[in-house]
Amino acid sequence: MATDFARLRLKHHGDPRKLHDILQQECRERFCAKLPTLCACPGFEFPSLAVAEMATSEAAAAIHASLIPPGAQVLDMTFGLGVDTIAIARRASAVTAIELDPTYHRTGLANIRALGLTNITLLQGDSLATLAATPPGHFDIIFADPARRDTTGRHFALGQCSPDLTTAIPALLQRTHRLIIKTSPMLDPTLAMRELGIGTAAIHIIGTTRECKELLLDIPSTPGSTPAITTTCHTIGQPPFTITPTTATTPLTPAIPLQGHLLLEPYPSVMKATPLGSPRTLATLASPLHPNTHLFTAPAIPPGFPGHAFRIQAIHPFNKQTIRQFRTHYPKANLTARNFPLTVPALAARLRIDQGGHLRIFAATLADGTRALIVTTPPLTPPPSPRKHKS
Secondary structure (H helix, E strand, O other), rough: OOOOHHHHHHOOOOHHHHHHHHHHHHHHEEEEEEOOOHHHOOOOOOOOOOHHHOOOOOHHHHHHHHHHOOOOOOEEEOOOOOOOHHHHHHOEEEEEEEEEOOOHHHHHHHHHHHOOOEEEEEEOOOHHHHHOOOOOOEEEEEEEEEEEEEEOOOOOOOOOOOOOOOOHHHHHHHHHEEEEEEEEEOHHHHHHHHHHHHOOOOOEOOOEOOOEEEEEEEEEEOOOOOOOOOOEEOOOOOEEEOOOHHHOOOOOOOOOOOOOOOOEEEEEHHHHHHHHOHHHHHHHEEEEEOOOOOEEEOOOOOOOOEEEEEEEEEEEOOHHHHHHHHHHHHOOOEEEOOOOOOHHHHHHHOOEEEEEEEEEEEEEEEOOOOOOEEEEEEEEEOOOOOOOOOO
8 A cells, every 4th residue: 555645744744854754755655666776875865756756767867878978078957856967977077067956956965975976066056157157168068957847837948948048059059069958748859949049959859668758959069060950769678769861751652551460659759750750760660551640560570660569450441330330349448549530539439438458449541541440459579689770
């Protein structure tokens, strides 16, 4: 049974030490999967529940750190709980981090000591003001994760985040060779680049096998040093999938799915890259069902396909006869709608079936423009060897 922390806080109201212990216990129980190393460190303290909730996962921070060359001098403009700073410090020569909140700064200093990290300098203050006093070219990389949540709610546009980087890009790029900005997964990367006034960047999209988590813009300080936009889709626990200008122009040749073949569903990070060319890059591995459906099919799992693979059990045309008889054969299933005129709730109501069970049914538009209900069995395990895409 899960611990009732609200009841514990009410019971010990007015006892600061006990409330502090309850906070530490709750954070370790709630975030042990997200922050296993920090939760396992006895001396690590969480300054608040909110900062732990907003913190990036250690798995995502490891991807951030993988973008840092060994031995680099790095600035982290937004320390927070310190997850990114800690991960980057394990690769970089030295990391300077800045934290605006005095409480988070004080706790951060103690946590850095508890983790035994000696190459982190944590400053307290406004990061943009601190940078204004920094000489040009001082850092190899500046990493920024502007806060997207405040008392007015959540924000997606970079100009609404804190610190506001939209007017500071020239000053930032004068003080570093590369600027890496972490943004909301809801943000369109091309619109973000336009908002920042930059012409090019390497784009990194990070997610799990179930959802897209964040978007990173890796901006060079020298114009033209990144000649074309390259997008890398990172799915935690899976090999990265790269989209280059060459692979993003692969012709789309749709195919009709067949019973017994596989239906392939890209991971969320790859789906997020649809406007950047992921469907055409995926078309080098498997056949799309339709240019706008973003589902693929193949007789076997293509090595390196970044997504789930389902075995096609049956394919039913979406017509009145199918709708009348569907519940008899499939009273319960998990529904997904792609390039389809009905939402999942509306489709479930139309078919009169319950959500759940072991089957997944994809409602999709096919290559010939017809609509179908594709009944599939649970995901299969993909081959371990990835296929790389190079320009």
